[in-house]
Amino acid sequence: MCSVCYKDFLQRQNNNGRISPVSPNLNSLSEVYPVQCTQDNLPAIPTFSSSSSSTSGQSRSVSNQLLLLSRESVTNPQTDGDHTEDNQAMTKKELQASTSEEIAQTSSDGQDKSPEKPKQKKNRCFTCRKKVGLTGFDCRCGNLFCGLHRYSDKHSCPYDYKADAAEKIRKENPVRLSVSAQCGVKYFPKPTHRIGVAIGDQILDLNVIKHFFTGSALSKHQHVFSQPTLNSFMALGHEAWREARAFLQQLLSAGEATLRDNKELRQKAFVPQASATMHLPAQIGDYTDFYSSLHHATNVGIMFRGKDNALMPNWLHLPVAYNGRASSVVVSGTPIRRPMGQTNSDEAKPPVFGPSKLLDFELEMAFFVAPGTKLGERIDISRAHEHIFGMVLMNDWSARDIQKWEYVPLGPFLGKSFGTTISPWVVSMEALSPFIVANPIQNPKPLPYLCSDDPYTFDINLSVSIKGEAMTEKVTVCRSNFKHMYWTMKQQLAHHTVNGCNVRPGDLLASGTISGPTPESFGSMLELSWKGTKVINLGNENTRKFLQDGDEVTLTGYCQGNGYRIGFGECTGKVLPANL
Numbered sequence: 001m002c003s004v005c006y007k008d009f010l011q012r013q014n015n016n017g018r019i020s021p022v023s024p025n026l027n028s029l030s031e032v033y034p035v036q037c038t039q040d041n042l043p044a045i046p047t048f049s050s051s052s053s054s055t056s057g058q059s060r061s062v063s064n065q066l067l068l069l070s071r072e073s074v075t076n077p078q079t080d081g082d083h084t085e086d087n088q089a090m091t092k093k094e095l096q097a098s099t100s101e102e103i104a105q106t107s108s109d110g111q112d113k114s115p116e117k118p119k120q121k122k123n124r125c126f127t128c129r130k131k132v133g134l135t136g137f138d139c140r141c142g143n144l145f146c147g148l149h150r151y152s153d154k155h156s157c158p159y160d161y162k163a164d165a166a167e168k169i170r171k172e173n174p175v176r177l178s179v180s181a182q183c184g185v186k187y188f189p190k191p192t193h194r195i196g197v198a199i200g201d202q203i204l205d206l207n208v209i210k211h212f213f214t215g216s217a218l219s220k221h222q223h224v225f226s227q228p229t230l231n232s233f234m235a236l237g238h239e240a241w242r243e244a245r246a247f248l249q250q251l252l253s254a255g256e257a258t259l260r261d262n263k264e265l266r267q268k269a270f271v272p273q274a275s276a277t278m279h280l281p282a283q284i285g286d287y288t289d290f291y292s293s294l295h296h297a298t299n300v301g302i303m304f305r306g307k308d309n310a311l312m313p314n315w316l317h318l319p320v321a322y323n324g325r326a327s328s329v330v331v332s333g334t335p336i337r338r339p340m341g342q343t344n345s346d347e348a349k350p351p352v353f354g355p356s357k358l359l360d361f362e363l364e365m366a367f368f369v370a371p372g373t374k375l376g377e378r379i380d381i382s383r384a385h386e387h388i389f390g391m392v393l394m395n396d397w398s399a400r401d402i403q404k405w406e407y408v409p410l411g412p413f414l415g416k417s418f419g420t421t422i423s424p425w426v427v428s429m430e431a432l433s434p435f436i437v438a439n440p441i442q443n444p445k446p447l448p449y450l451c452s453d454d455p456y457t458f459d460i461n462l463s464v465s466i467k468g469e470a471m472t473e474k475v476t477v478c479r480s481n482f483k484h485m486y487w488t489m490k491q492q493l494a495h496h497t498v499n500g501c502n503v504r505p506g507d508l509l510a511s512g513t514i515s516g517p518t519p520e521s522f523g524s525m526l527e528l529s530w531k532g533t534k535v536i537n538l539g540n541e542n543t544r545k546f547l548q549d550g551d552e553v554t555l556t557g558y559c560q561g562n563g564y565r566i567g568f569g570e571c572t573g574k575v576l577p578a579n580l
Contacts, residue, residue, distance in 0.1 A: 122136070122143075122144040123136065123144070124144070125144065125145050125146035125148075125149055126143035126144055126145055126149075126155065127145060127146075127149040127154070127155045128146060128148070128149060130146050132144065132145075132146050137150035139155070139157060139159065140157075140159040141157050141158050141159040143155075191277070193228035193229075193279060194206070194207050194228075195207065195225055195227065195229075195230060195233070196271070196276070197248060198273070198425055198569075199252065199270070201272060201273050201274070202270045202271065202272060202273065203270070203271045203272075203273055203276055204248075204252075204269055204270060205268070205269050205270070205271060206225035207225050207226045208265070208268050208269040209225075209251070209259075209265075209269055210222040210223075210225040210226060212247070212251065212258065213225070213243075213244065213247060215243040215247060216243070217236065217237075217239045217240040217243045218236070218240055218243055218244060218247075221236055221240065224236065229280070229281065229282050229283050229506070230281050230282045230368075230389075230426065230506070231282050231283050231370075231505045231506045232505075234282065234368060234370030234371060234389050234505040234506060235370060235371045235372065235505040236371065237370070237371045237386070238385075238386045241389065241428065241430070242430060245428055245430055245431070278331055278332065278333065278424035279331055279424070280329070280330070280331045280422070280424070281368075281392070281424060281425075281426050282368055282426075282505075282506035282508075283506050284326040284329050284506055284507065284508045285326060285504045285506055285507055286323070286326055286503070286504070286507045286508070287323070287324045287325065287326040287329055287420070287507070287508045287509075287510070288321050288322070288323055288324065288496060288507075288508070288509050288510065289321060289322055289323075289324045289364075289396060289416070289510040289512060290319050290320065290321040290487065290492050290509065290510060290511055290512045291315075291319075291320040291321060291322075291512040291513075292319050292320075292485050292486055292487035292492065292511055292512045293484060293485055293486060293511070293512055293513055293514055293515050293523070294440075294484075294486040295484060295515040295516060295517055295521075295522075296512065296513040296514070296515035296522075296523060296524070296527065297310075297311060297315055297320075298310045298311060299515060299522065299527045300526070300527070303526075303530070303531045316442075316443075316444060317444070317446065317447070318446075318450070318495055319450075319487035319491055319492045319495050321492070321495075321496070321512075322411040322412055324396075324412075324416060324417065324420065324510075325416075325417040325420075326508065328417055328418060328419050328420060329420045329421075329422060329508065330419060330420070330421055330422075330573075331421070331422065331423075331424050332393075332421055332422065332423050332424055332569070332570055332571045332572050332573070333572055333573070334419075334421060334573060335573065335574045335575075335576045336397055336418070336419040336421065336573045336574070336575055336576065337418070337419075337575075337576040337577070337578060337579060338355050338356055338359055338549060338575060338576065338577060338578040339355070339356050339359075339399050339402065339414065339415075339418040339419075339578065340353070340354065340355055340356075340578055340579070340580075341353070341356060341399060341402035341406075341414045341415070342402065342405055342406070343356070343357070343401040343402055343404075343405055344404075344405045345401065351405060354578075355577075355578035355580070356399035356400075356401055356402050356415075356578075357401055357546070358399065358400035358401040358526075358532070358546045359397070359398075359399055359400075359546055359547040359575065360397070360398045360399070360400050360524055360525045360526055360546055360547060361395050361396075361397060361398075361464060361524065361525065361547065361553045361555075362395060362396040362397070362398055362512075362513045362523060362524050363395070363462055363464050363478060363480060363513060363514050363515075363523035363524065363555060364393075364394040364395070364396050364510050364511050364512060364513060364514060364523070365391055365392065365393060365394055365460070365462075365482055365510070365511045365514065365557070366391065366392055366393075366394040366422060366508050366509060366510040366511065367388050367389065367390065367391045367392075367429075367489055367508075367509055368388075368389040368390055368392075368426060368505075368506060368507070368508060369387055369388065369389065369493065369503045369504070369505070369506070369507040369508070369509060370387065370389045370505040370506070371387070371505055372387075372502070372503055372504045372505050372507075373387075373497060373502050373503055374502055375500060375501075375502040376500040376502075377497070377500065377502065378494075378497045378498050378499075378500060379493055379494055379496075379497045379503075380449075380494065381449065381450065381451070381452050381490050381491065381493075381494040382452065382453070384489070384490035384491075384493045384494050385429065385490060387493060387503070388429055388489055388490075388493065389426065389428070389429070390426040390427050390428045390429060391426070391427050391429070391432065391568070392422045392423045392424075392425070392426055392427075392568065392571075393422065393423040393462075393555045393556070393557050393568050393569070393570075393571035394420065394421065394422050394423075394510050394511075394555075394571065395420070395421040395422075395553060395555055395571050395573060396416065396420050396510060396513070397416075397418065397419045397420065397421070397573070398412075398415060398416055398524070398526075399414070399415045399416075399418070400415070400526055400546070401415075402414055402415040403415025403416065419573070420510075421571055421572070421573045422508075422571060423555070423568055423569045423570060423571040424569065425568060425569045427566065427568055431566060432458050432460075432559060432566070434559075434561060435458050435459045435460065435559040435561070435566075436456045436457075436458060436459075437456065437457060437458065437459045437483050438455070438456060438457075439455040439456055439457045439485075439488055440457075440484075440485075440486060442455075442486065446491070449494060449495075449498055450491050450494060450495060452488070452490055452491070455488060456488070457482065457483050457485055457488055458482050458483065458559070459481065459482070459483050459559060459560075460481060460482035460483070460557050460558070460559055460568075461479075461481055461557065461558055461559070461560060462478075462479070462480045462481060462482060462514060462523075462555070462556070462557045463476050463478060463479045463480070463555070463556050463557075464476070464477055464478040464523070464553065464554070464555055465477065465553070465554045465556075466538060466544065466547075466551055466552070466553055466554075467551070467552045467554070468538065468542055468544075468548065468550060468551050468552075469549075469550030469551075470542065471538065471539075471540070471542055474552070474554060475538045475539055475542075477525075477528060477536055477538070478520065478521065478522060478523060478528065479520055479521060480514050480515060480516045480521040480522075480523050481514075481516060481521070482511070482514060482557075484514060484515065484516045484517070484521070485511060485512075485514060489509070489511075492509055492511075493509065496509065515527060525544065525545070525546050525547065529544070529545040529546070532545045532546065547575050548575070549575055549576065549577045550574070550575060551574070551575045552572065552573070552574040552575075553572070553573055553574075553575075554570055554571070554572045555570065555571040555572075556568070556569075556570055556571075
């Protein structure tokens with residue numbers, strides 16, 4: 001029963017069965033509620049008398065009055081509300097002729113219908129009304145059809161199959177932006193840095209299609225897609241990011257002909273990933289590394305300070321961080337040379353200079369900041385999401401012996417600054433929104449500037465594998481998840497700027513080592529080997545406590561959806577011998 005019919009039905013009850021005047025604005029109501037009560041969607045009519053003497057005639061009268069209202073609502077909204085008995089009888093006769101099947105079902109046995117009785121299952125073809133029994137075919141539009149009218153082109157099916165397919169493609173192909181140097185492409189006189197989007201094993205060159213970005217946020221800024229980095233695009237803000245993503249999803253959908261039907265444009269716009277050399281997606285002005293995993297901080301604290309003093313007093317009250325070196329952040333595939341530095345394995349003796357013997361990886365993720373703030377401004381946590389462009393994988397290489405000797409009292413320096421690797425593909429936050437999960441409960445409750453109405457994080461599966469020079473295959477040594485992090489990205493950004501520190505488009509903020517609650521989810525060799533007291537088995541008599549020269553470390557990450565997966569690509573680096 002539609003809202004109009006139900007309203008008049010209540011008025012009729014209040015007026016002892018007299019039909020009330022039909023509202024003069026039913027035409028406007030029909031625009032808001034376009035589905036009226038018809039023969040096909042008429043609900044079962046209950047008996048309104050609690051007496052057992054209710055008759056089939058009473059039931060028929062109620063049914064016919066509702067059918068009358070339905071027809072008037074559609075065909076004659078200006079009809080006077082007072083009907084004579086003759087008009088009612090005439091209308092009943094007409095309606096009984098046109099709805100004999102429904103009325104017969106209503107009064108055939110003189111029994112009251114129960115309101116809880118389930119709706120009768122459809123058994124007629126929606127087009128030809130032929131009874132189909134068990135041989136009918138259900139369509140996605142919600143109707144039943146015979147074998148002749150089962151196909152969408154035979155019954156003018158309103159279901160949008162193209163839109164459904166496009167949505168599936170959009171889910172399975174999230175917008176991942178990066179910068180590549182396209183090599184071996186005939187229309188380029190020399191390799192050129194371009195901004196691209198990963199589509200399967202291809203890269204869509206945004207410079208080639210930049211003139212199609214005609215939305216309100218991008219129409220005057222198409223030049224940003226000709227830049228060698230993402231910084232200019234990041235600086236436009238989240239409205240431009242959202243508009244670009246929506247346009248790219250539409251452009252790549254099955255129903256869009258712009259690329260699909262233009263072979264010449266496709267040949268220019270798409271480049272095989274195998275023919276491209278990946279570069280850093282942005283010019284990184286500043287890089288900050290946080291220390292936001294409760295499990296990692298606890299593990300390290302137990303190793304060096306004991307279980308009773310594992311966490312420093314400030315750790316549960318603020319997201320601890322240090323400022324790293326942006327100059328040594330490199331893209332995946334860049335070799336990392338074993339660092340030289342001072343170490344001191346015996347405090348009773350003076351330090352020595354030489355290559356690090358305790359080289360380690362750290363499983364991390366990082367996000368790019370944009371569009372930036374002015375000096376003295378702070379980012380409120382309620383608006384922090386507007387300043388987070390997207391995420392990448394990160395390996396924060398660490399020399400544990402150098403770090404141990406130097407880090408008191410100001411924190412890491414040479415033990416970290418020799419190299420940090422990130423993946424080339426930036427996954428937008430909007431693409432990650434289906435994978436939001438609740439953040440772990442924080443106790444004690446942080447100060448108000450770190451409290452959010454929606455404390456969420458993301459379900460991102462992460463893993464680390466090692467392949468030594470003598471090994472034929474890489475071996476996974478760690479499986480963790482970003483959802484184990486204690487401090488969120490919004491809290492990190494709010495804390496970073498609370499003192500008025502300005503941030504700029506392309507600044508990089510890292511999570512810190514991502515460790516889970518179980519030994520196999522520890523995100524560093526320091527934890528996996530428990531400070532070198534345990535052996536990490538790589539198979540075929542290959543073991544490690546820390547990294548050796550020639551070891552190749554690969555980080556991977558993905559979000560698992562219902563039938564689709566969003567990947568972050570790989571973050572890879574190979575250890576080279578130290579320069580003695």
